[in-house]
Amino acid sequence: MHVISKRALVDFWLTHKEAETPLSIWYAVCKRTNFGNFAQLKSAFRSVDKVGKFTVFDIGGNKWRLIAIVNYSTRKIYVRGVLTHDEYDRNFWKRE
Numbered sequence: 001m002h003v004i005s006k007r008a009l010v011d012f013w014l015t016h017k018e019a020e021t022p023l024s025i026w027y028a029v030c031k032r033t034n035f036g037n038f039a040q041l042k043s044a045f046r047s048v049d050k051v052g053k054f055t056v057f058d059i060g061g062n063k064w065r066l067i068a069i070v071n072y073s074t075r076k077i078y079v080r081g082v083l084t085h086d087e088y089d090r091n092f093w094k095r096e
Helices: 006-015 017-032 038-044 085-089
Strands: 002-004 048-051 054-059 064-071 076-084
Touching: 002 017, 006 017, 006 076, 017 054, 017 064, 017 076, 038 048, 054 076, 064 085, 076 085
Parallel strands: 002 076
Antiparallel strands: 048 054, 054 064, 064 076
16 A cells, blocks of 8 residues: 555654554555455454544554545555544544
8 A cells, every 4th residue: 555644654753752663563564565445454453443534543552543544446545644542532633
């Protein structure tokens, strides 16, 4: 899959240093795997859910949430952002 963009991941882990390893692992798995559908994605990432048009990944043992839009036909993952639980729970990301 083509992940757009790694920059969002790096920006997050520059502020939250402990997120670098789990986000790097998530990125590596996504880059080397072409997911054809949500079931295949779910088999690679047990803690992933669909929330409206978004795909929400639990990262780092459920410490953070990675919000993305996955387009299986074009094999692209658009990273919307990485959030702490407090940011995620405020639901602002659903409105943007």
